Amino acid sequence: MPGELNEDTVIISDQKEGTQIYNKGNFGYPMSGGGLELDLIEATFLVESERLQVTKDGVPMSFAEMFNHSSTQYDRFDIAYLVYRDMRSRGFVVKAESGHFDLSVFPRGSVMSNSRPMYLVRAVSERDVLELDVFSKEVAHTESKGKKLLYGVVDEEGDLTYYHMSSRDPRGRSLHSSSKYAAEGRLIGERVLITEESHIEYLGKKGFYGKMMGNILQLSLIESCFIMEMGDLNVTTQSGEEMTPEKMIELGVKTQEEFELRLDAFRDMRKRGMVVKTGFKYGAHFRVYEGSPDTDHAKYLVHSVPGDKMMMWPEISRTVRLSGGVKKEILFCRAGEPREYLEFKWFRP
Amino acid sequence: MPGELNEDTVIISDQKEGTQIYNKGNFGYPMSGGGLELDLIEATFLVESERLQVTKDGVPMSFAEMFNHSSTQYDRFDIAYLVYRDMRSRGFVVKAESGHFDLSVFPRGSVMSNSRPMYLVRAVSERDVLELDVFSKEVAHTESKGKKLLYGVVDEEGDLTYYHMSSRDPRGRSLHSSSKYAAEGRLIGERVLITEESHIEYLGKKGFYGKMMGNILQLSLIESCFIMEMGDLNVTTQSGEEMTPEKMIELGVKTQEEFELRLDAFRDMRKRGMVVKTGFKYGAHFRVYEGSPDTDHAKYLVHSVPGDKMMMWPEISRTVRLSGGVKKEILFCRAGEPREYLEFKWFRP
Structure with missing residues (x-):
């Protein structure tokens, strides 16, 4: 017996089928009177992966129909769905959230009731902007809860890139x-x-x-x-x-270009004991040493950005990509008070 | 007997010393009445490398004094000098030019009278802007003469990065x-x-x-x-x-962002038989295949830029750096009519 579409949920009334779906992957929410309630993202995924048939007024729905329907119910359903299915296909237990984050990701094979999320994920389009001030608050908030903040960025073709962000406090010896x-x-x-x-x-x-x-x-x-x-x-x-x-x-x-912006970061990093050199050859504002540039390799590439800056994901992708080839950590320095150092890293969940 | 400073040249009157300087590295211009005339960039370099003493009104000048004096005589002397000395220190014969290019670079050990320049070099600061329209004309002009156009970019610390540019005509099979x-x-x-x-x-x-x-x-x-x-x-x-x-x-x-700009390049490349996919993961607009993306690797990363765009060198450095790690050729597509593809490559002279 299949699930039945009911506007923004799908109900599986059959106790046995509901239990099976719930036990194999922690899909859905058991209902007090028996049966299982799925949200649209879960139901669409189960239809795509041919583990569930969903009917509407008794008529079976194709994956395309489920996807279309869900898109009319939720703003930006396509973006959230692409991240959800990617995380699910990697074997994680994933739950849609509303509020600050789009998805909570739990360890593989976990039962939600006895586990805490590994990652809090925001699902965004490569065309979205990232407001640095808002963003740095999110990072601090997630870190204070001991959780990992991931951004799942969906590109034009629906491909996923994950970024993990954390705040840093770099220091040097000079x-x-x-x-x-x-x-x-x-x-x-x-x-x-x-x-x-x-x-x-x-x-x-x-x-x-x-x-x-x-x-x-x-x-x-x-x-x-x-x-x-x-x-x-x-x-x-x-x-x-x-x-x-x-x-x-x-x-x-x-x-x-951007002289005061760069000076702001330069001044702060020098006061932190780091040796700061131009990052021109690396395509970033600075390359930064913890000790002597004669004996050390530069540990960081630092790019200074204004606090009120709206960053575009292609720009972040470019900057993070740069650091990959040269084995340096890429930090964005949010200039002005309070100055902050944010690390953006590629992440493979 | 040393050379004598005379505003914007240095004259070596001693025939023997003049001949020696001229023969060992093709410095200066032999004068009709005997002796050798050096331009300030040559003379400053010879003083820095302690191969010549220059006097002014009979008093010897230090390298710093020569450098200061030359800087008062020529706009942007510091930039041209840094590129000149770098090329000289690599063993090339280099001549200062006025006009479209700052330096002509001849093969190592060559005598100018019987050789043609290998490179025409523009010496620029990383802070300079590059006007793409002007630039693409320069590329075409140099190529029509069978010569290589190099940009020697001096960064904040006086370090050099060379870029070689050429025009391309990419085609695909799809x-x-x-x-x-x-x-x-x-x-x-x-x-x-x-x-x-x-x-x-x-x-x-x-x-x-x-x-x-x-x-x-x-x-x-x-x-x-x-x-x-x-x-x-x-x-x-x-x-x-x-x-x-x-x-x-x-x-x-x-x-x-930049939708029409990207569409312009997309349309043209598709009409050239290439398969065009987003370059988001590579930090460029597109990754481009000559044939099937299922069997080929992307050959190019392409970034579309407006013809009237003023490009900054840090931006170019970033984009070229990107292509290095992934073994793809980086092309800038100058959008609009006439559309052009320009390749920027790191170059080690």
Whole structure:
């Protein structure tokens, strides 16, 4: 005896069939008077996998008809369904949720009543936007409950990519230590050049700032701004004008993209003892070392993003993909107060 | 006897020293009356590498002084110099140019008078923008002369990355062949579902469109638009409304990013016989097959960009980096008329 469609649920009245469906995969919700109630996502999946026949007014429904019907009942049913069926096909017990998350995923073979979800999953389309502020709250909330937050991203073709997010608190061993005398630098183009040997020793060798060109140390604008703010660098222009940190920032904003956004993250990471270098070759804002760049490999690629930024999934996919090939952890630094570091990782459930 | 600085050149009057500098690396330009004239980039490099002393009014100049002086004489001297010294340190003979290119690079050990440049190089900062229209003309121009166009991109720290660009004419073996009867599809969310077996056979199996979900074929909006334009698909909504190609495009534009831009490239590539799938997992617009996606690997990752687009180098770096890990060729499709395919490759000179 099949299940009968009833607007937004399917009822299996037959006790034996209901019990079997419930016991083999934890589908549905046992009803107090006997029988089993399935939600539409479960029923559609059982029809697709030919484990259940559903009738409407006694007439059997095809998978396409079930899918169509469910889509009229629920907004974005297609997205939730594609993630649901993917998780189910991986052997997990999955339950549709309403509220902050779309799906709860339980361990394989578990009985829901005696297990807690492994993952809380949001099912999204690759075309959805991710508001970073909202998102970072979600991460914190899930972590405080000891659960894993996954995003299941459905691409144009219905393929799934999972991302696992967590908050991080990266630290390094190279704290900036101030010098007695400020170094002298000359601004040329978008570089500050240091020629005095003791200054090169202090900034370049000890501080891991800049890069040598012959016997000259070149500092980037962003490095120069930070060291000036620390009071350890004076900069003059070709024409002898003295620069202030404010004027340097102005120059950076005028000549470079996202200068203040990057400076915000640079400053914070340097204060955390990390050595921060450009990530240009890796397609991210920064590559970041916990200790000396001469002996360590960069541990992180960091991309600085504004707190109110709406991120698109293709952008996240691109950035996470980058980190895969180079064995570095990718962090998004949410700039401004409170500054936060969020890790996005590919995840195979 | 050293060289003497003379505003924007350095003159080596001593015949023997001049000849030696000229013969060992093709530096400078022999003067008609004897002696050698060096441009500032050459002279600065020779001072940095301690092969020449330069004096100004009889007083020796340090490398830093030479660099500073040259920077006052030439706009963006620092960028050109960093590329020049990198190419020189790789053993190439390099000449500064004025005009379309910054540097001509000749084979190692060559004497300029009997050799043609291997590369024409533009020296740019990672902060520069690249106007695609201007750029594609440059590529065509260099190729017509049988030369290689390189961009030497100087990052914040003065490190170099080289890109080689060329124009491409990609083709595939899977031309769209029209059917006698248009397939029927149902629009659900951002997907069009095909349930009729013969339609699935024609579009999915033969045409390599869409992806199966159970026994339903799902087409993406972009695929659907194209097949509708070919006259081989009718689409109706859940409420029974008939869609036109125009309405479908409208829906795509409303719900997805860069829809028309992507459709422009999709349409062209399909007409070139290639099978085009989303590149979401690779962080590009498309992954593209020359033949069947069931048996071939995707050969290209394609990113569609508007012709008037100002591209930033970090964006290019990111996209090219992506293709490295997955052994695919990365093409930028300049959308609109005339459509062009440009390949960007990392290059190690």
